[in-house]
Amino acid sequence: GDSVTQMEGPVTLSEEAFLTINCTYTATGYPSLFWYVQYPGEGLQLLLKATKADDKGSNKGFEATYRKETTSFHLEKGSVQVSDSAVYFCALAHTGNQFYFGTGTSLTVIP
Amino acid sequence: GAVVSQHPSWVICKSGTSVKIECRSLDFQATTMFWYRQFPKQSLMLMATSNEGSKATYEQGVEKDKFLINHASLTLSTLTVTSAHPEDSSFYICSARGRDTSYEQYFGPGTRLTVT
Secondary structure, X not given: OOEEEEOOOOEEEEOOOOEEEOEEXXXXXXXXXXXXXXXXXXXXXXXXXXXXXXXXXXXXXEEEEOEOOOOEOOEEEOOOOHHHOXXXXXXXXXXXXXXXXXXXXXXXXXX | OOOEEEXXXXXXXXXXXXXXXXXXXXXXXXXXXXXXXXXXXXXXXXXXXEEOOOOOEEOOOOOOOOEEEEEEEOOEEEEEEOOOOHHHOXXXXXXXXXXXXXXXXXXXXXXXXXEO
């Protein structure tokens, strides 16, 4: 079945450090891939998405590229800020169907 | 963008009582709504999928008689936790999908349920 695997957390970085959160997936066909962010006490917010191979999703300085050959969708940001502290979820979905989420990676950015 | 609301945002109830959580799509018609459950420091697990006007489809291991889902209109779905127990304490999140063919689901802010 479909599944998503994320790197284990928690991740602690200093402000302005480079961020990478690894995400790999297993799926039949060609799903869309997503990154969601959850701030403390809040629900999920869509951060970025990619719907086909080689697409790059980007938002708020975050980027992720849909790599079919490596079945990956790693999240990157060149310079993190304290306000980026949150839990990040990688997910996949086929048209009209449920989402499959990774276990989430907690990020803490210290000044 | 599309907005999904949930009410209440948090609720405390006593063991044995029932509690209802509402999920509303505020500016679009949601033909499909999903209910997820999130345990502390864990990912979201799909509980059930509901299509407007139809009975919900529950995931394996989810008790349909305990978690009653109603999707009576294109803008409202409700989850009722019946005879709640402390182990039902969790963060419940709904999402909704509109009539268009987009993959994107819009998530509600979640409801934190604590059963004492």
